[in-house]
Amino acid sequence: MAGRIVVLTGAGISAESGVPTFRDADGLWEGHRVEDVATPEAYETSPSTVHRFYDARRQALGAVEPNAAHHALARLEEHLGDDLLVVTQNIDDLHERAGSRHVIHMHGELRKALCRACEGRFEWTGDLGDFPPCPGCQHSELRPDVVWFGEIPYEMDTIIEALADATAFVSIGTSGAVYPAAGFVQQARRFGADTLELNLVPSDGTPWFARARHGRAGELVPAWVDEVLAGRGLLTS
Ligand code: APR
Numbered sequence: 214m215a216g217r218i219v220v221l222t223g224a225g226i227s228a229e230s231g232v233p234t235f236r237d238a239d240g241l242w243e244g245h246r247v248e249d250v251a252t253p254e255a256y257e258t259s260p261s262t263v264h265r266f267y268d269a270r271r272q273a274l275g276a277v278e279p280n281a282a283h284h285a286l287a288r289l290e291e292h293l294g295d296d297l298l299v300v301t302q303n304i305d306d307l308h309e310r311a312g313s314r315h316v317i318h319m320h321g322e323l324r325k326a327l328c329r330a331c332e333g334r335f336e337w338t339g340d341l342g343d344f345p346p347c348p349g350c351q352h353s354e355l356r357p358d359v360v361w362f363g364e365i366p367y368e369m370d371t372i373i374e375a376l377a378d379a380t381a382f383v384s385i386g387t388s389g390a391v392y393p394a395a396g397f398v399q400q401a402r403r404f405g406a407d408t409l410e411l412n413l414v415p416s417d418g419t420p421w422f423a424r425a426r427h428g429r430a431g432e433l434v435p436a437w438v439d440e441v442l443a444g445r446g447l448l449t450s
Contacts, residue, residue: 225386
């Protein structure tokens, strides 16, 4: 099968697993002002408030499972191997729990802690709100290993290289409201890749895609993966 695929995922791919999105009606940002929980300034002002927000999300991860869309991408990876890269804005671990291995978490991971003193990174499933000592340097300087607004997303060089090398770019479950991820479709097109959007409704980015299908990821993604595996091309209308 010719070609490399870069798949960008957002909160919409985890919605059917019960993980709230950000900007939908009952989205996370409904109950919280972004500035109060997802900025370095918020952490300086009240680390406890920020930890309470992320500790609750980390605990909630224990009660959810990957859905058909996550499993379909893992199935596609089994066939394409290195020719498939999943770049996710999500900080949940549902792609990996579904079996995907080639995953870049450009906004970090909820089940990791980052030490602000020694910059060590640690798998973390418990709370951080009680300011536990860092396993590396023993300082109580652990923060959620997530990228806050105003911070630089992770692995941007690797992502841009993959976009430059891609035959196809597919976006799943994202509103296209947040850069730099929202700009990936334009970059992919500039590099000559074909583009497809799979989203519940048209997004801010829809006009940039050569093709778009709207509906639930749990139906759209397995159907698209079946097409690719049936050799009906990487992207068909
Ligand atoms: N199937 C497909 N798409 C869905 C589904 C579903 N079941 N449910 C919701 N969606 C779509 C919504 O229509 C919306 O366009 O998913 C998108 C989710 O958009 P956002 O809530 O804005 O989430 P996302 O695009 O991932 O946000 C980007 O913003 O808040 C920051 O850092 C955070 O990574 C996040 C970034």
